Amino acid sequence: MKSFEYFKPKTLEDASRILLSEPGSEVISGSTDLLGEMKEGIAEPSILISLSDIPNLRRIIWDGDGLTIGAMVTLADIVAHPEIRSRCLALAESAESVATPQIRNVGTLGGNLCQRPRCWYYRSSRFDCAKKGGDKCFAVGGLDRYHAVIGGAGCYIVHPSDTATALVALGASAKIFGAGSERTVPIADFFAGPDVDVTRENILRSGELLISVNIPPSALNHPSSYLKAKERQSMDFALTSAAVLLKVSDGVIFGAGVSLGGVAPVPWHLVSVETALIGIPIKSIEPKIITSSLLKEAEPMSANGYKIQLSKSYLNRAILKAVSRA
Ligand SMILES: Cc1cc2nc3c(=O)[nH]c(=O)nc-3n(C[C@H](O)[C@H](O)[C@H](O)COP(=O)(O)OP(=O)(O)OC[C@H]3O[C@@H](n4cnc5c(N)ncnc54)[C@H](O)[C@@H]3O)c2cc1C
Numbered sequence: 001m002k003s004f005e006y007f008k009p010k011t012l013e014d015a016s017r018i019l020l021s022e023p024g025s026e027v028i029s030g031s032t033d034l035l036g037e038m039k040e041g042i043a044e045p046s047i048l049i050s051l052s053d054i055p056n057l058r059r060i061i062w063d064g065d066g067l068t069i070g071a072m073v074t075l076a077d078i079v080a081h082p083e084i085r086s087r088c089l090a091l092a093e094s095a096e097s098v099a100t101p102q103i104r105n106v107g108t109l110g111g112n113l114c115q116r117p118r119c120w121y122y123r124s125s126r127f128d129c130a131k132k133g134g135d136k137c138f139a140v141g142g143l144d145r146y147h148a149v150i151g152g153a154g155c156y157i158v159h160p161s162d163t164a165t166a167l168v169a170l171g172a173s174a175k176i177f178g179a180g181s182e183r184t185v186p187i188a189d190f191f192a193g194p195d196v197d198v199t200r201e202n203i204l205r206s207g208e209l210l211i212s213v214n215i216p217p218s219a220l221n222h223p224s225s226y227l228k229a230k231e232r233q234s235m236d237f238a239l240t241s242a243a244v245l246l247k248v249s250d251g252v253i254f255g256a257g258v259s260l261g262g263v264a265p266v267p268w269h270l271v272s273v274e275t276a277l278i279g280i281p282i283k284s285i286e287p288k289i290i291t292s293s294l295l296k297e298a299e300p301m302s303a304n305g306y307k308i309q310l311s312k313s314y315l316n317r318a319i320l321k322a323v324s325r326a
Pocket residue numbers: 026027028029030031032033034035036051071075097098099100103106107108109110111112113114115116160161162163204208209210211235236237238
């Protein structure tokens with residue numbers, strides 16, 4: 001591993017200033033993803049900027065703006081939080097589905113949302129693929145079993161974050177700090193596909209970092225669910241995953257949030273499914289009809305077509321699970 005300097009700034013301003021002024025610097029949170037990349041020689045930062053001494057990034061706040069979770073809150077804290085479990089279960093379930101207890105104990109929400117892809121060509125230093133600045137995607141014509149069936153454009157990664165999929169369904173927003181100011185974007189817009197920039201997975205600009213995520217009051221206290229299909233049951237990334245939020249009043253769905261993970265370079269927001277759910281009495285919902293044309297625009301590669309049927313099946317089950325919680 002290449003040697004590096006390690007900084008622990010006490011303020012967001014200092015962290016952002018170092019990020020901006022030192023081109024080889026990178027943020028480190030729980031380190032469960034970044035250290036792996038460094039050991040493999042995929043990432044070679046000259047400076048690591050730890051966020052651990054910056055106040056307020058570990059806070060979970062409930063107020064009139066809903067639920068706000070700091071970027072340094074660990075996944076284990078989210079899983080164990082009784083109020084998140086009772087008012088926003090899909091998020092707790094998505095965090096609980098990540099990796100192992102050891103990784104969840106140190107892995108943070110910010111790191112989970114900003115983690116790099118798991119494409120095996122990307123993770124091997126032997127392949128200088130398009131995401132690393134090369135001129136080729138090795139998954140095209142290569143081993144593509146775990147790659148995207150939709151949304152790929154010169155790069156066919158699937159976004160690896162479980163919490164990202166749930167947060168898109170929950171209509172969350174992301175707060176970003178950089179160059180002395182903050183900006184807030186819908187979480188669905190935080191993620192960016194290869195058509196925007198093949199070398200990145202989100203919209204963070206130079207010198208910016210993610211500081212918190214907010215779930216609005218309108219998405220809390222409604223039935224929700226997160227289901228994940230994985231090859232190894234003990235611990236694995238999603239083959240596909242489905243997150244569902246059903247807003248119900250007097251037995252009728254008046255709003256919904258639906259997204260898929262494991263199928264595209266970004267969490268795949270299913271606006272048409274959300275629209276189809278509105279107005280349906282919760283007791284007469286028929287998920288199979290609603291999801292019958294799911295991913296019809298998909299263009300599977302040679303060995304990942306199974307993801308389409310698997311996604312339908314998991315989304316049907318996730319809808320029924322949310323219904324059972326109404
Ligand atoms: C064996 C194993 C299994 C895993 N399984 C899963 C899984 O099933 N599901 C899943 O979702 N993930 C999985 N992960 C991925 C991931 O390590 C964890 O989910 C974890 O949440 C990452 O958080 P971290 O704080 O450790 O991130 P770090 O490793 O510290 O950072 C990850 C990346 O995000 C950037 N970053 C971190 N914080 C910020 C911030 N606040 N602002 C801007 N950039 C930031 C870093 O620069 C780095 O590029 C797995 C990892 C391993 C090693």
